[in-house]
Amino acid sequence: MVAAIRSGDEIDLEDGERVRLAGIEAPKIGTENSSPWPMAALASEALGELILGRHVKLLYPEDKADRWGRTLAHLRLGEEGDWVQGRMLMAGMGRVRTFPRTANGARTMLDLERTARANARGIWSDRFYRIRNPDETWGDLDSVQIVEGRVVDAATVNGTTYLNFGRDWRRDFTFRIKTDPRRAFRRAGIRLEDLTRRRVRGRGWVFPLNGPMIDLTHPEQLEVLEE
Numbered sequence: 001m002v003a004a005i006r007s008g009d010e011i012d013l014e015d016g017e018r019v020r021l022a023g024i025e026a027p028k029i030g031t032e033n034s035s036p037w038p039m040a041a042l043a044s045e046a047l048g049e050l051i052l053g054r055h056v057k058l059l060y061p062e063d064k065a066d067r068w069g070r071t072l073a074h075l076r077l078g079e080e081g082d083w084v085q086g087r088m089l090m091a092g093m094g095r096v097r098t099f100p101r102t103a104n105g106a107r108t109m110l111d112l113e114r115t116a117r118a119n120a121r122g123i124w125s126d127r128f129y130r131i132r133n134p135d136e137t138w139g140d141l142d143s144v145q146i147v148e149g150r151v152v153d154a155a156t157v158n159g160t161t162y163l164n165f166g167r168d169w170r171r172d173f174t175f176r177i178k179t180d181p182r183r184a185f186r187r188a189g190i191r192l193e194d195l196t197r198r199r200v201r202g203r204g205w206v207f208p209l210n211g212p213m214i215d216l217t218h219p220e221q222l223e224v225l226e227e
Contacts, residue, residue, distance in 0.1 A: 008043025092122020
């Protein structure tokens with residue numbers, strides 16, 4: 001049974017187990033060192049209305065715990081009830097965030113996120129959570145963002161592919177895919193070398209390396225968009 005709601009994506013069970021909802025990221029609550037993200041309280045309230053005091057079934061991805069020791073799981077109400085992550089995404093109370101060994105159900109979650117965003121539900125009504133264009137990512141260093149644009153050049157150098165969004169690789173935004181993830185992209189049917197001039201949407205941690213960059217570690221981070 002769910003005993004406490006710690007945030008829009010973290011709960012405590014009555015036996016003391018702390019669970020982080022796999023595959024989604026809700027607005028962060030504030031700490032003594034950081035301010036809360038917009039709608040953090042609303043996301044926590046939405047999750048509480050859905051599951052507080054109720055029995056949930058835990059479904060585990062390949063990685064069953066994160067580096068802080070929290071259990072990672074998808075939640076269902078009761079044995080065969082509603083999928084909690086799906087309900088939160090449909091309400092716009094979170095966005096998809098996966099890792100290589102926690103990407104179960106990512107394509108379905110991305111579909112739900114797109115629908116909520118198209119209808120400006122929840123967080124998608126707030127500019128804070130907008131999809132970034134590549135040119136503005138200098139202002140988003142050291143944060144998780146969704147970035148969308150047209151690839152200027154898909155180049156592979158020493159086994160690493162760079163999806164460049166400008167001509168100046170020393171300054172412009174780039175998605176980077178290293179050798180091992182490249183194999184996973186191929187298995188998923190994504191030909192990285194064919195993405196020049198294609199519109200794509202990717203997500204992850206923005207860090208500075210020449211220009212702003214996001215490492216794509218698994219194919220679920222990248223959406224190749226229809227023209």
